[in-house]
Amino acid sequence: MQNNYPLTKIDEKNYAEGYWINGQWCNQTKIWIKNNNEINNEINNENIMYPTPKPDIEAVSKEFIDKLKKLCETVFFNTNINLKSYMGNSYCRICGCENKNKEYHFKSGDITFKMPEGMFHYYINHNIHPSKEFYDFVMKYDINNIDYKDSDLLSLPINKLTFILEFFIKLKADKKVIDLITDIILFKNRTLMLKGLKGIEFTT
Numbered sequence: 001m002q003n004n005y006p007l008t009k010i011d012e013k014n015y016a017e018g019y020w021i022n023g024q025w026c027n028q029t030k031i032w033i034k035n036n037n038e039i040n041n042e043i044n045n046e047n048i049m050y051p052t053p054k055p056d057i058e059a060v061s062k063e064f065i066d067k068l069k070k071l072c073e074t075v076f077f078n079t080n081i082n083l084k085s086y087m088g089n090s091y092c093r094i095c096g097c098e099n100k101n102k103e104y105h106f107k108s109g110d111i112t113f114k115m116p117e118g119m120f121h122y123y124i125n126h127n128i129h130p131s132k133e134f135y136d137f138v139m140k141y142d143i144n145n146i147d148y149k150d151s152d153l154l155s156l157p158i159n160k161l162t163f164i165l166e167f168f169i170k171l172k173a174d175k176k177v178i179d180l181i182t183d184i185i186l187f188k189n190r191t192l193m194l195k196g197l198k199g200i201e202f203t204t
């Protein structure tokens, strides 16, 4: 029987959401051709194939998508969320469109989920429903209680810092955090201004 459940358990603590069956898109038939002999070798001793996405009529919960988007936005400053790039784009198994090449890793406690960035396309365009495990993980994730990548803040450009500041203000975060980011933005602005002044010749 075909497996359509989007979750793949790698081990007790590591899960992959939206890792679909390998193969390639056929432009003539407009269908995804599976490599039947290609197995999921990430899982030890088990020849499990990745699932096949099955579109649904019913839309995926907006609450879930909004929360997941919010979680992804914290990637700039949340120690427990990371985005990794891979070579080459992934292609949608249902419509064949190019579907991004990055992967999110979400950690909470000792559980880690990885999810391709292109998963949003499946949720939104094809009504692929999240696994119960991932749905619960996302909905329970406490966005107010995150570990900050504070050492990274100084290296971010002002536009990203402004984005983060707005995010925290919307979240009604701790005043200390808001003040810290505001200070960094002011510091960066001043540095830019000083750089701009260099090279200007003053005439008397």
Ligand SMILES: [Zn+2]
Binding pocket: 092, 093, 094, 095, 096, 097, 121, 125, 126
């Ligand atoms: Zn598609």
